[in-house]
Amino acid sequence: MDLNMHLNAPHSMGTTIIGVTYNGGVVLGADSRTSTGMYVANRASDKITQLTDNVYVCRSGSAADSQVVSDYVRYFLHQHTIQLGQPATVKVAAYLVRLLSYNNKNILETGLIVGGWDKYEGGKIYGIPLGGTLIEQPFAIGGSGSSYLYGFFDQAWKEGMTKDEAEQLVVKAVSLAIARDGASGGVVCTVVINLEGVTRNFYPGDKLQLWHEELEPQNSLLDILNSPSPEPMNI
Amino acid sequence: MSSIGTGYDLSVTTFSPDGRVFQIEYAAKAVDNSGTVIGIKCKDGIVMGVEKLIASKMMLPGSNRRIHSVHRHSGMAVAGLAADGRQIVARAKSEATNYQSVYGEPIPVKELAERVASYVHLCTLYWWLRPFGCGIILGGYDRDGPQLYMVEPSGISYRYFGAAIGKGKQAAKTEIEKLKLSEMTCREGVFEVAKIIYKVHDEAKDKAFELEMSWVCDESKQQLRKIHLFFDAFNSNPILLLATFCSDDLLEESKAAARTALEEMDAD
Numbered sequence: 392m393d394l395n396m397h398l399n400a401p402h403s404m405g406t407t408i409i410g411v412t413y414n415g416g417v418v419l420g421a422d423s424r425t426s427t428g429m430y431v432a433n434r435a436s437d438k439i440t441q442l443t444d445n446v447y448v449c450r451s452g453s454a455a456d457s458q459v460v461s462d463y464v465r466y467f468l469h470q471h472t473i474q475l476g477q478p479a480t481v482k483v484a485a486y487l488v489r490l491l492s493y494n495n496k497n498i499l500e501t502g503l504i505v506g507g508w509d510k511y512e513g514g515k516i517y518g519i520p521l522g523g524t525l526i527e528q529p530f531a532i533g534g535s536g537s538s539y540l541y542g543f544f545d546q547a548w549k550e551g552m553t554k555d556e557a558e559q560l561v562v563k564a565v566s567l568a569i570a571r572d573g574a575s576g577g578v579v580c581t582v583v584i585n586l587e588g589v590t591r592n593f594y595p596g597d598k599l600q601l602w603h604e605e606l607e608p609q610n611s612l613l614d615i616l617n618s619p620s621p622e623p624m625n626i
Numbered sequence: 627m628s629s630i631g632t633g634y635d636l637s638v639t640t641f642s643p644d645g646r647v648f649q650i651e652y653a654a655k656a657v658d659n660s661g662t663v664i665g666i667k668c669k670d671g672i673v674m675g676v677e678k679l680i681a682s683k684m685m686l687p688g689s690n691r692r693i694h695s696v697h698r699h700s701g702m703a704v705a706g707l708a709a710d711g712r713q714i715v716a717r718a719k720s721e722a723t724n725y726q727s728v729y730g731e732p733i734p735v736k737e738l739a740e741r742v743a744s745y746v747h748l749c750t751l752y753w754w755l756r757p758f759g760c761g762i763i764l765g766g767y768d769r770d771g772p773q774l775y776m777v778e779p780s781g782i783s784y785r786y787f788g789a790a791i792g793k794g795k796q797a798a799k800t801e802i803e804k805l806k807l808s809e810m811t812c813r814e815g816v817f818e819v820a821k822i823i824y825k826v827h828d829e830a831k832d833k834a835f836e837l838e839m840s841w842v843c844d845e846s847k848q849q850l851r852k853i854h855l856f857f858d859a860f861n862s863n864p865i866l867l868l869a870t871f872c873s874d875d876l877l878e879e880s881k882a883a884a885r886t887a888l889e890e891m892d893a894d
Contacts, residue, residue: 471729474737486730511769 405574407536407565408438408449410506411548412529415556416514417506418500420561421449422536423577434577439591443468444525446484446507447582447589451534452521457501460491476561481507485517485525502533508584515608536568536575543567554583566599641877649757650750653779656705656759660825661835662737662792663692665703665763668815669808671843672765674703675819677792680834693840693852697722699732700766701840701850703740705792706779707759714758718742725825739775739783747781751851761791767848794826801825812843816853 397581409420425433438450440461446468450457464487485505492499505517517553518531520523530548532540543564552560560580565579579594634640635648640779642648654795661677666713692713693703702718705709721741725733742764749755787807790798801822810818816839823837839853 474740475734476736480731483729486728490728511784 392452395484399568405572406451406534407540407562407568407572407575408451408504408533409504409537409540409561410504410516410518410531411447411552411557411561412506412516413516413552413554415554416508416559417516418554418557418581418583418584419447419449419467419504419506419583420565420579421556422565422575422579424575425454426574431521431576436577437580439580439582441465442477442484442505443472443477443479443507445509445584446505447584448482448488449504449533450501450502452501456499457503460488460499460501460503463491464488464605478509480509480511481505481517482512482527483508485515485519488517489519489523489525492519492521496521496523504531505534506584508530508536508586514585532564533552534568534575536565536572539568540564554585558583562594563600566594567602569596569599570602570605602604637753638750638755638757647750647780653757653759654761656777657761657791657794658793660705660707660760660792661692661832662790662794662798662823663703663705663763664788664790664798664802664811664819664822665765665774665776665786666788666805666807666815666819667765667772667786668810668812668843670845671767671772671812671815671818671841671848672774672817672841673812673815673841673843674701674763674765675823675837675839676703676705677794677823678836678838679832683834687836692838695840696738696764696766697726697732698849699768699842700738700764701842703763703765703840705763711760713748714760714762717745718764726764732873734766734768734770735764735773735775736770736785738784739764739773739777741784743777743781746777746779749799750779750781758855763789763791765842766850767842772843776815787825793828794820797826797831798822812845813840816841821832827859 405424405426407422411418419439421438423435425436440448442448442461442465448461450461461462464484466482471483472479484507488503488505495550500521502521503519505519507513516528517533518526518528518533520533530544532544548558562579562580565597569575578596579599581592583590633644638647638649661679664673665674674693678690693701695701696718702715718738722733722738722786742762742863746758750757753774757779759779761779764775765779766773773785774786774789776786777783788802790802805818817838820837827835840850841853842848842850
């Protein structure tokens with residue numbers, strides 16, 4: 392139990408991040424836990440970062456690396472938008488993220504999901520995992536919690552969902568991953584991007600549905616002793 | 627509008643008292659002395675044509691191209707000093723490929739025009755460089771449709787429906803203004819451009835010329851394509867040959883149409 396090592400370990404976002412396209416736009420979702428080894432450094436972090444008015448990115452892996460990459464891309468995209476005279480496309484944003492990830496692959500450790508809406512292609516999701524691959528997908532999952540979601544998405548994903556269906560799918564998925572992955576937790580943040588604009592939603596952890604073997608949140612274990620029939624672990 | 631700027635015209639870094647930079651104006655004169663270059667924007671694409679004045683009868687027809695492709699979707703027709711033009715084309719090609727490798731998509735025509743204009747303008751800022759002695763008509767087809775730009779030696783760049791530079795530019799502009807470009811397809815535009823070039827060609831001053839044309843339109847899948855043109859050596863009638871995507875019927879049709887048009891022109 393090396394406390395020192397744990398407290399000084401690099402901040403890593405264990406994370407679950409998701410990006411899903413629906414009929415008319417995209418929904419991005421993420422948990423909110425940033426861990427330093429076993430210690431939760433930030434239980435309410437915002438992992439969905441804005442790149443432009445219409446393009447957002449979900450960050451996973453090293454918190455520092457992903458923040459720096461996002462900052463650079465935001466800067467380049469800002470200049471690009473000014474030169475172009477119109478909003479940048481999601482594809483260009485994803486290409487820039489990929490360029491940085493690939494060219495610095497020896498130094499960086501960050502997996503990103505770029506999602507947004509533009510007037511030419513509509514809603515698009517691009518996954519950019521560790522090595523700097525760029526892959527356009529109808530939906531993308533990333534982070535340590537995503538391991539538990541591959542089977543779930545194989546079964547639950549369908550083409551052409553509505554906005555509400557897509558958002559419910561994302562919230563459910565992040566919530567399932569939080570239940571199983573120790574490095575994911577906290578609240579679920581979603582960002583919906585479409586023709587009309589951007590909407591952020593917030594789902595507190597204690598309001599999420601309980602899954603198999605999950606216990607009801609308790610204020611204090613003393614309540615069990617004071618209750619009429621003290622039976623701990625009573626599901 | 628020629629005037630002598632005595633004393634103020636020795637360097638591109640000198641303004642005259644009435645606010646002109648004479649070296650740039652002289653560069654524009656180099657453009658005015660070259661063969662006519664025109665470009666038109668039709669409803670489905672761009673057509674560009676160049677009146678290539680032939681210096682020697684021993685030159686191989688089809689050599690010394692004046693319309694260069696910058697990227698798959700865009701091309702440049704150059705008037706003025708050909709060597710200067712080559713330099714600008716090389717720079718434009720390099721900008722286009724660099725944009726593609728960084729941003730992952732073909733360079734928007736507006737962006738390309740701005741970069742070319744900036745480069746041309748750069749050479750008007752320093753005394754150890756001379757301005758480029760060429761005017762450029764840049765046509766391309768990107769996500770926002772077909773677009774036509776013209777860049778002058780001063781570095782000014784505007785977007786046009788129809789543009790002309792070179793010897794016969796005044797006459798050519800008058801002819802272009804008569805056309806209903808918004809209703810014309812590129813196929814029709816090709817014949818119109820050929821007719822205009824023939825019309826503005828000055829038989830008395832410059833004997834032989836070769837007509838070079840290119841287009842980028844829906845029919846050529848939004849890519850720049852050459853329109854091959856051959857001279858019938860005996861009676862100097864152009865035989866119009868639309869490259870790559872045409873059939874023999876069309877070739878015959880084009881030949882007939884070009885000949886008729888020429889006859890009508892001669893009759894004027």
